[in-house]
Amino acid sequence: MNRSFLVGLLVIGLLIVVAISHQFMGMTANEIAANKPQEHSQEDKEHEEGEGEEAKAKAELPEPMGSPSAPVKVQVYVTSDNTCDTTTLDGMKRITGRFGESVYIEFADLLEDEVLVEAQNAKISCKSGLTINGKSKFILPDRGLKGTILLDGPIGEMNYNLEDVEAIIAHLVEKEQAGRPESSNEAQ
Numbered sequence: 066m067n068r069s070f071l072v073g074l075l076v077i078g079l080l081i082v083v084a085i086s087h088q089f090m091g092m093t094a095n096e097i098a099a100n101k102p103q104e105h106s107q108e109d110k111e112h113e114e115g116e117g118e119e120a121k122a123k124a125e126l127p128e129p130m131g132s133p134s135a136p137v138k139v140q141v142y143v144t145s146d147n148t149c150d151t152t153t154l155d156g157m158k159r160i161t162g163r164f165g166e167s168v169y170i171e172f173a174d175l176l177e178d179e180v181l182v183e184a185q186n187a188k189i190s191c192k193s194g195l196t197i198n199g200k201s202k203f204i205l206p207d208r209g210l211k212g213t214i215l216l217d218g219p220i221g222e223m224n225y226n227l228e229d230v231e232a233i234i235a236h237l238v239e240k241e242q243a244g245r246p247e248s249s250n251e252a253q
Contacts, residue, residue: 126145126172126173126174127154127157127172129169130157130158130161130169130170131161131165131168132167135169137169137234138168138169138170138198139157139170139171139195140197140199141157141170141195142173142184142189143174143175144176147192147193152221156220156230159227163231167234187199187200191219193218196216197237201216201217205232205233205236208232214233
């Protein structure tokens, strides 16, 4: 017998052994892969070890910022059990510092059913997002085709960044100061 014939027999034999063992255990290869323990990073292990009642407790949402009579109202949708999204809170502090009494920022918890429905109606589908004067989609006229901004998700992650939010607010504040009503073509 030549060597390639023996290798072929060995491969066929291994395939038969694997098929029989799968049949015997009643599992397919996909089921075995799904049951394989996942490897966790050291950071994941430390996080799991640190999880207790304190870690699972809701974080307290920040108090509203700015003036309730402001012409621009920002609703910030976050999940209170997610303490990792610090960019959104830091961004709102920066916006309040820049626009002062021209902006009012409120925080809402997506873990509350009525808030979740409100966010979904505003096309917020992620675990966080914003509406500005009740809208989550804007077209900034000075940005051309790249001017469409959807405020879905955390600031700086995928759809938009803090500069986009500042540009929208600046645009709305300028319009308010100029006394022009908001055109439906510019902010949708």
